[in-house]
Amino acid sequence: MARRSHVQTTLNGETVEFLCEPRQSLLEVLRDELHLTGAKEGCNNGNCGACSVILDGRLVNSCLVLGVETEGKSVETIEGVADPDKLHPIQDAFLENAALQCGICTPGFIMSAKALLDENPNPTEHEVRYWLAGNLCRCTGYDKIVRAVLDAAAAE
């Protein structure tokens, strides 16, 4: 077995250190080593977006990043989105619009929506739909999710 590597990264604004094998994805490190289970494993091959996180300001699929690649980088996950006593406007908008049913895809959608609004605070519906094309939801039919993101953009 390859030696476990020591990795130091910034996770939701705080410095964290962990040990991982090179073959462990960032998703596996988050869930199994750091016990942050917000990012979900859906397809594990980059199609579904349930594991979406923000790496150095860019939306990525954490199943397609190795944990060792995050040395010296900054990772944002769903766990860092809300303030301790207040939800993020995107989270509020998801609740208001009932933009979730089973909830498995929701952390990925919220991270993806956050990355969009960080870059483009006033997206069109078309832009929202294309941006979110890499996040799959099998419950809602997407329309409520798109409305929620547009509402969040209007609210921010």
Next chain:
Amino acid sequence: MQDFSYIAAKTIPEAVALLDEKGESARILAGGTDLIVQVREARRDVDWMIDIKSIPEVNVLDYNAATGLTLGAAVECYKIYADDAICDAYPSLIDATKIIGGTAIQGRAGVGGNLCNASPAADGIPPLIVLNASCVIAGPNGEREVPAEDFCTAPGQTVLAKGEMLVSMKIPVPASNSSSYYLRFIPRNEMDIAVVGAGAAVTLDAAQETIISARIALAAVAPTPLFAEEASALLAGQEVSDEAINAAAAAAQAIARPISDMRGTAEQRTHLVGVLTRRALNGAIQRVREAT
């Protein structure tokens, strides 16, 4: 996932020495959107992953109106389409980088990785071919350059020999009155693999009525992306007309050697080559005319 070792190389000589020493058991890691899935699904046996993203040369994204574009092998798609000057100069490259996967894939994946993965259906390769890209390869014996149309040799196979790695792609300055276009057919709007892809670059005369030269390339209709050389040559010196474009499309269809698979039949793909070649040519011509 299978066990492997990870090394973040800091320089090209370091990466080349590692590749030379480890041979077939080593693989370059750039965006990882193909490689990590292939290793996880046991479709590729890798003992060493050599991460090149800390090497300055593979991160170069430099466009200069006098010398053209240097596109480092690890530059992610999102950086390419964020650059207005590159969007203006090489629109077919932009068409492709905006449709390779979704947003999260475009945050990691790059055209260099798309090229080295050597999928017959790669969206990033037809634009490189029509834009006359030259692939800069570093190896144990120094550097060499290979035209984009010669880079892929079979599905998943490239001209890279033991110890060699792709450093960058060099794309010449576009001629005046030229433009390019890439499109693909997929049954969805987004997030799919091309049933057929077609790219075209055209250079028109000053009156924008006559085609001085053209280049056409196809994806997903042969074991590698194809440069439709004869179809391209047919257009040189022709007036812009449906007849000329139809003749080029027919010549492109003649070199397509598609298979039937879950994405489409050989018959459908051959038909699509004609349709998409016409649309790519007309799209490129329209872009030339709109730019002035």
